[in-house]
Amino acid sequence: MNIKFSKRSDTIEASEIRELLKLIGNNNIISFGGGLPSEETFPVEEMKVICNEILSDYGGKSMQYSTSEGYDKLRKIIIEIMRERGINTDIDNILIISGSQQGLDLTAKAFIDEGDTILCESPTYLSAINAFKPFYPKFEEIFIDNEGLDPEVLEEKLKKSKNVKFLYTIPDFQNPTGVTLNFERRKSIIELANKYNILIVEDSPYSELNFTGQHLPPLKSLDTEERVIYLSTFSKIVCPGFRIGWICASKEIIKKFVLFRQGSDLHTNIFSQMQITKFFEKYDVKAHIEKNIAIYKNRRDAMLNAIKADFPKEVKYTEPKGGFFLWVTLPTYMDSKELLKCALKNGIAFISGEAFFPNGGHKNTLRLNYTNISEEKIREGIKILSDVIKENMLKNN
């Protein structure tokens, strides 16, 4: 038959990243694409003990339907995590979701009417764009520097934009740039949200993976008017395969989200909620995270040192203090998609930058990931990539 999809279906396109990941498969490519944590950081042996205990302690309850709000024991653990991040909150402010990606879908459903304006960093998280687009918003992008988004530019956008629903931001070790929003700007952004009466969606998947030990307060901790919808996840501190994240927001918003998620997927896998809960109950999660930070910091160092040694001076890059990614800006006459084709021929993958801009453009940018690859391979890969860049510069200039 001739299928007639919804008009909404025209808003979404195949993710270059996922398509690329499929292509890469099990080949010998050195991949700086994707955004996978390293499997060596996952508590595999601990999970053997944990699964056995769950099934012995809870039996069929660990396999039964459960509540849309989430497993109460895990919600209480999240309250503790939030307290350590400087946010005092209550169980009714916490909704467990199937990965923090689901928080973006719920936010879109509950807030975006056609034509509403969404403010976001430029570039921003690719799958946030894909979560919001089917609900027909306009995106206003705020270019970021090494200290995150500039509140002055934000205020200009707020003055001239109509029907602004929310600012979507990743303040810590942003995806894709690795940049962190400074403290003064955090305060200013909250003041602007209050002044212009908008919500803030604070996406915080990477905040615990901090290489400096100096933690900046989340926007949510500075929020006195319940304007911040805070999203986080166990994907980067335990593992992503269980798909367990959470939302912390006002009770009124959580109630609305619960209604939408009953139509979306009823509730989050209860067995995996128990797996995460037991891991926190039985093991020293702080020590676990410290160990992971050490691995990722070494890889970040390896990548930065290789870039400093090898990249031509015309190429600019960010220096992330945590998280998963580093952002590269090539000379404007270069096209990172063309570069990617040459790089793949030489056994190197990365993500070209254009897809991270909701309104397109910026063809001369690309994202590099350093978490799922050994230091040796990072050095080897950056050397090859540098050569490919130099070759392309000559060709194009």
Added chain:
Amino acid sequence: MNIKFSKRSDTIEASEIRELLKLIGNNNIISFGGGLPSEETFPVEEMKVICNEILSDYGGKSMQYSTSEGYDKLRKIIIEIMRERGINTDIDNILIISGSQQGLDLTAKAFIDEGDTILCESPTYLSAINAFKPFYPKFEEIFIDNEGLDPEVLEEKLKKSKNVKFLYTIPDFQNPTGVTLNFERRKSIIELANKYNILIVEDSPYSELNFTGQHLPPLKSLDTEERVIYLSTFSKIVCPGFRIGWICASKEIIKKFVLFRQGSDLHTNIFSQMQITKFFEKYDVKAHIEKNIAIYKNRRDAMLNAIKADFPKEVKYTEPKGGFFLWVTLPTYMDSKELLKCALKNGIAFISGEAFFPNGGHKNTLRLNYTNISEEKIREGIKILSDVIKENMLKNN
């Protein structure tokens, strides 16, 4: 702050069932509400072996990000399940989802434009209504008798309705009525779909829980034009807590669904996909299901026999040949919500029927579940419910 939700947010309401389930909690109420499988049917001991093997065999891969399409080994198992149900299909026609509920959300996103007509049984599955409503369709209800929906009524609706996107139907042991669509009608419905160029969403969570041994062919098996989007789940044959279901549809539709789900929740929990896979690889699932059928059939018998013995003759009810539910129609002057209040006071819960009709009405109906309660308690509960009904009949007549 004064929160401004999307207009879409007005379309959804708190589910009476979930609110009721919360109220019931751990009290001594005999609940015919909800739709939970019995925990004694879950393979708890087998899961101990399975979890250990997954972690030994696959290590960190069982906890890592995975593909949006689903775990290939499980997709291949599903191809076998589909073949046994009379449907020949291919791996690219299968998408693993986070419970078949997610299939309804994806269907809504990919197909419903504002004002489109959705045809459905009257009554129909409550959470399908909640999945579709946020996308502003019109619902045209087709009343069903003991043989399912009448194709003649369907054709009348098709003739007079504009922009019909799909027929949503649960042909086997329908939720909430327990009714099964007969073979002749199945053929006629496929013919009508071809004639009027519409899609069919065939929701099939209960088909394996068949108390008669006589299986009718799924609509999907009669479909020669790739019009049927078939949804099913492991929730009723293994357990619901893992949230693993699937969609079988044309490759073009699956591709579109994959794009939408990347924005929705990226992918389904890989650990639990492996749990289900190992269960099928290592154990005799057919024998497992047969054992469960025996338990549920005895409970259905207990409920039907008690109803026949106790209910006043003015009360009508369906006689399901499988699945989870039985549907009761009270005299039209009665209101099942009022009845529910009296029943709860007497320690009995059920779901009043109005919520299962997308356009409301039918206050004199209610749904009874028999799967998660012992035969003894079923007999005890139906006796009490009968007395409450009789009392209310006297009061209202």
